Amino acid sequence: MMTGMTPDVRESMTALLALPSPTPDDVDWAGFEHFYGRADDVPALLRGLLDPDPETAERSLATLGNRVCHQGGSSAPAALAVPFLIRAAAGPGVHGREGLLLLAAQAVRSDRSGQALRSDLLRVADDGDSFGGPSPEAARAAVLAGVPSLLPLLDDAGPGSRSAAAFALATVSPVGSPEVAAALRGRLAVEADPVVRICLVLAVAQLALDHGDAAEVVAWAGDLFGGEVHPLDVRFAAGLAWLCATPAAPPEPLLRLLLAGAGAAEAWMRRVPWVSQQLDHGMGAWLVALLGDMHEFPLRPDPVGRPAAEGREAAGRFTAALTTHEDPAVVVSACEAAARQVRMWRDETGAMLELLAECLHHPSRAVRSAAGSRLARCGAVPDRVADRVATVLDHDDDPELRGWAALTLAHRGDARAVAPLIDLLTAGTCALPEGWIWMDRTPQRLLDLMRPHAAALLPAVVHRLTAGDTDGWRHVRQDLVAGLSSWREDAAGAAEALARLLGDAEFDRTAGHASGHKAVATALGRIGPAAGVAVPALDRLAAGVAVPALDRLAAGVVVPALDRLAAGVVVLALDRLADGTAPDSLGTLLWARWRITGEETSATAAALARLAAVPLADVTALSLLADMGPAAAGHEAVIRGRLTDSFEWARAEAANALWRCTADASGALPVLTELVDGVPWAPLFGAGHGTVVGCLADIGPAAAPAVPAMVAFLDRDRRPGTDGPRHDPVSWDQHAVATVRSAVHQIRGGPAPREVLAAADGG
Structure with a gap:
């Protein structure tokens, strides 16, 4: 191995697998790092997996998994641990066999942070994967070498171990896939557990897709889900495999199958490792995201060639069908699916809000609460939806539901929100449950x-x-x-x-x-x-x-x-x-x-200027100088010094301050125009964007070169997201649209429509 630099994990794996009976001591763990530092702690954790005390073994596995495979990413130590994980899992009497196999598979895969895209679900990581680098390749080599130990585990007495074995075997490289695929199909023919059958179907499909046999998967999966011969779990899994094998719009029989199975499948899929981490909001929301091949918070561009319009149309129709499901839990999940589409797409807003409004009068209180809470995070709803929301105040005494209705109406500035807001704020206990993460925390923008x-x-x-x-x-x-x-x-x-x-x-x-x-x-x-x-x-x-x-x-x-x-x-x-x-x-x-x-105007401006002069400092001082206007003009040199800051929003605030303090459009415009043209509006419209657009609007016709970029923002359908914890994506996007539209009107020399200005001011 090379000294002075990190060894190539693939070379280390080749050397390790060449040994007749490798031990953890045969690896130079100190030469590698996991997510918490040097990996020299891994040998002790690997030995702990074999401890006869189940609690010690469980602790070792949990610690090892967190350190080598963290938040969807893999690492070189994860790959080097795979041979030992497989050996431990194949041993008699080992504790936590299922977890050992899942960790071995996770070393090869990347969960894409729960993207759940059709193009990702049945795909392992590759050399170019940002989460793993060369580590997945090394891990796949270890899984291939471990196939003789893994295949017998398909017949293990524990169904969880059989599912995990299928999950691990699905990551085998194409060179080993024929033998593995035959074993998976053979087990499927005799398997009685529905969860294991789902895992076997997905594993067979993944191996074929990895081998480039998408057409084979389409045909095989179509035969499985196309009739009533096979159990619902097998047909459901086959439908998922079909979706992952082709970008084509799903046929109606497949949509009917997914709808029929949405209730029963949730209990199964929560134990299926491909999916289990993605069901926080229920099966309905996950299926809709899968059908649309879309993720609410994209970490990369949408897959090339995907028919986004067709996928979204199918997702919309499926969401509507889910809201009529007999299982209230499915309808609750459908409410989240509808809200996600509103948060993602401007064009979907009206239809999805109508679905949520209909659910406000569902017999299930859980559904009514889900619909109300989602509507309260969907910005200013249109008149017809607002009227439906207002009926909650007339006919429902539930404090939480009335609170959601009040918040929804408040996002419109609706007078009907006044009385229920007063009731909400003067109650002894807050009627609205507090979310567990900042994106869900409630309420917002009362x-x-x-x-x-x-x-x-x-x-x-x-x-x-x-x-x-x-x-x-x-x-x-x-x-x-x-x-x-x-x-x-x-x-x-x-x-x-x-x-x-x-x-x-x-x-x-x-x-x-x-x-x-x-x-x-x-x-x-x-x-x-x-x-x-x-x-x-x-x-x-x-x-x-x-x-x-x-x-x-x-x-x-x-x-x-x-x-x-x-x-x-x-x-x-x-x-x-x-x-x-x-x-x-x-x-x-x-x-x-x-x-x-x-x-103390002069002294205040001097203090703010001193704060603003600090390199890489918070940009607040620049925005405060801008608010002081001409009174801060004496600090023009400090403001100009931040025009070339490496942080783009510092440049935005500096250009804004320069204009407002000195009225020097010639100095501000190049920076502002470059920011509009050069900084993406996605994945979010940030506070810095608002500063840039507002300043360009005040400059007026001289800012005309920036108009095309702003018009392009108005024309896009995908919402650009939220700029922070106090704004839901919909209300923030509505504010952003109003701000940009107002700016375009002002730059073109005409007054902005009154309602546009009101919405911009309200944000």
Whole structure:
């Protein structure tokens, strides 16, 4: 092996397999790395697999699997472990035989992070796979060498081991596939367990596809699913194999089969290793994604040559059929499938929202909840759907369902949302369950479009802000703070409650992706002079002085030290910048104070400029300088210095700041135009895109060269995704479309339609 560089795992595998009876000590593990560092811990874990104590063996397997095959990726140590995994699995009395076989197969495969595409499901990793490099090739060599040990396991007493053996054997390279395929077919003829039969069908199909025999799979699978001769599980698996073997639109008999089997198949497929990790939202949602050959969060371009329109049309029809299924669990999954299509495709929005609206009146409460929660994440629904949602408020007393309905209507700025939002915010316990990941956390954007109803809602909002984070209200309070920012001066009635949050360390700690103090200060700054009650708290935070008891703040008591601090807070902040002890939110705190008081303009601009001058720094300071406008023009040199930043959104904010502070379109336009043309709008429309588009709109006709790229964005059907945890993809895309459309109108010299401007402002 070479010294001074990582050895070639394929060469190491060849040497290992050439040994008559290799042991873990025959591998130079220290020369390789797994996902947690050097692999010199692997030999002990491999020996632990053979421990007579089942708990020790299980622990060793779990630790080994996490380190060598992590989040869908494989590694060189995973490949080198395969011979030992197969030997252990073939041994008598071993603990966790199924898990050993699954890990051996995972070393060869890549799960594409759960892509579930027809073109990926029955495919192993290859040399060019971004997850594995040359490791899958080495692992396949080990599986091929282990075929004599694996084939007898197709007759193991445990059905889980038989399924896992089929999964591992399906990764054998083409040179060994004829023998393996014959064994799989032979076992299929006598197998009684439905899950194992599904695995055997998929394994036979995968071997043939890997050998280039797609036509053979199409014919064989068509014969299996085409009649009533075979059990439903075999026919269902054959239908999946057919889909993976051809890009052709599925025939109606296949769609009817998948529909009929959707309920029974879920219990089976959760034990099928090809699919088990992809069923978090149920069989219906997975089947729809497979039929459409699409993934909600694509990590790579769509497969070349796939008939996307045909696949999507089939997926849409199948979703509609699933919503009529007799099994409520299937209908719940269909609701997720419908919502996914809304999140992915602009053109699918109307039909899928109609399906969700129909499910609001399903006999099953689980279905009604699923439909309501999905609608609440689908942006501003059209009038007809909104009317159906409003009937929930008239006929359903369930607090959760009423909460989802209120949130859905609030995303339209609908007056019918006011009363139920007040009920939601003043209840003792939050009626809406909190999601377990940030993309599902609820609720979001309660207030953003409800500014016309601010007076009616403010008492309930203030109550919620001051009542604490107990009983599931944590994310709601964070969303309310962000929403108040969009109300600007109309949120003045909440200024004292917001000021209290500036002293709430727990609120700041639990804010997650954004600093709580920063979000609160932003809301106060946008309120402006009416938020004067918050100035002492802003000063304390900016200067790093401990916040006194909240009751003292509410009573308007300011300690003597703060009296002395207030007059020179920005100067003191500049000193803290110089010695590197300033808090991360300092720029926002100083900007908010300036927006409220109008004081110390020059010093505030100087502090923001010093923050903005830091290479690779957060771009917030640049956006705050832009908000100061001509008052920050004296720091043009700092702003221009960031126009060539390596971070594209720093360049965006710098160009925006240059225009707003100096009105120099000639300096800003080249950067802005390059960003529109050169930075993809997918997979997301980010905050930086909004900055670029908004600045181009204000520049006006001189920005005409950027219009074609913006028009192309408007013409695309695929939604570009979400820019962060507070926006669902649909509402954010609606905001993005409104922003871009408004910009195109302004650049072309005409006023934007009123409804476009309103939607853009609401985002």
